[in-house]
Amino acid sequence: MAGRLRAAGVASPESDAALLLAHAWGRAAADVRRADLLGETPPEPVVERLEGLVAARVQRIPLQHLTGRAPFRDLELQVGPGVFVPRPETEMLVDLAAAGLPQGGRVVDLCTGSGAIALALAAERPDAVVAAVELDPLARAWADRNRATLGLDLDLRSGAAQDAFPELEGEVDVVVSNPPYIPVGMEPVDPEVRDHDPSVALYGGSDDGLRIPLEVAARARALLRPGGLLVMEHADVQGATLPAQLVRQGWVEVHDHDDLTGRPRAVTARAPQA
Numbered sequence: 001m002a003g004r005l006r007a008a009g010v011a012s013p014e015s016d017a018a019l020l021l022a023h024a025w026g027r028a029a030a031d032v033r034r035a036d037l038l039g040e041t042p043p044e045p046v047v048e049r050l051e052g053l054v055a056a057r058v059q060r061i062p063l064q065h066l067t068g069r070a071p072f073r074d075l076e077l078q079v080g081p082g083v084f085v086p087r088p089e090t091e092m093l094v095d096l097a098a099a100g101l102p103q104g105g106r107v108v109d110l111c112t113g114s115g116a117i118a119l120a121l122a123a124e125r126p127d128a129v130v131a132a133v134e135l136d137p138l139a140r141a142w143a144d145r146n147r148a149t150l151g152l153d154l155d156l157r158s159g160a161a162q163d164a165f166p167e168l169e170g171e172v173d174v175v176v177s178n179p180p181y182i183p184v185g186m187e188p189v190d191p192e193v194r195d196h197d198p199s200v201a202l203y204g205g206s207d208d209g210l211r212i213p214l215e216v217a218a219r220a221r222a223l224l225r226p227g228g229l230l231v232m233e234h235a236d237v238q239g240a241t242l243p244a245q246l247v248r249q250g251w252v253e254v255h256d257h258d259d260l261t262g263r264p265r266a267v268t269a270r271a272p273q274a
């Protein structure tokens with residue numbers, strides 16, 4: 001099974017095979033590993049279900065669309081067609097945002113997608129007041145579903161980040177965002193991304209991919225109180241250009257951050273004191 005996935009170019013064939021078996025069997029992955037050690041074999045209907053799942057994965061349908069689930073921090077989010085699948089590298093934005101959030105503070109997630117960052121903050125910082133906005137109605141529906149299933153307190157709105165939350169201008173402690181940032185004209189290599197993540201979630205609206213991120217940053221400036229913190233994800237090729245543009249926008253204490261693989265993937269910046 002893993003061999004078929006590897007031959008199809010799947011990046012993590014063993015792990016995907018194990019997760020698809022667990023999904024087909026309706027059991028936790030650890031439970032399936034234990035069953036395997038004890039020599040237990042899956043019943044015929046599970047094998048048939050697994051065959052269908054592997055055939056779909058060979059076609060490079062994202063693993064998370066097949067299982068309907070994506071892990072993010074301590075949460076299990078529901079995902080599927082119409083919403084960007086949350087990525088492990090985005091998890092560090094939650095740490096950066098939480099570190100800048102005072103007790104009882106207010107945080108806004110611009111471009112929330114499945115609600116990943118906002119819901120993780122609501123779960124990990126129950127003292128905080130969390131709000132989020134999403135433009136795409138399909139993605140917003142997934143965020144709604146996740147908020148309801150997880151039972152977390154989140155002020156979720158539909159609309160453009162560029163003019164979101166007019167009533168919160170100057171009131172927000174932290175704005176966090178993973179906006180679309182892929183340069184227009186650059187096609188993602190992985191079919192899972194190219195063919196299944198919505199294009200509104202991917203492309204940053206200009207040749208350098210920074211038009212939408214900079215518009216989102218400008219909105220963050222209006223929302224933040226003086227000294228408030230912006231946390232924004234970017235592509236690894238934008239580790240110098242986005243910080244430089246933020247300095248030009250008037251942000252101070254602009255720092256870029258590497259992900260766990262050592263690639264520059266997030267910038268933090270402070271709104272100047274009035």
Ligand SMILES: C[S@@+](CC[C@H](N)C(=O)[O-])C[C@H]1O[C@@H](n2cnc3c(N)ncnc32)[C@H](O)[C@@H]1O
Nearest residue numbers: 084086111112113134135136160161178180201
């Ligand atoms: C890269 S995805 C990130 C989703 C989520 N924050 C995450 O990290 O998994 C970007 C999201 O921004 C949304 N989006 C794109 N343009 C937007 C805009 N102008 N205002 C609000 N949301 C927008 C897309 O629909 C998509 O859900």
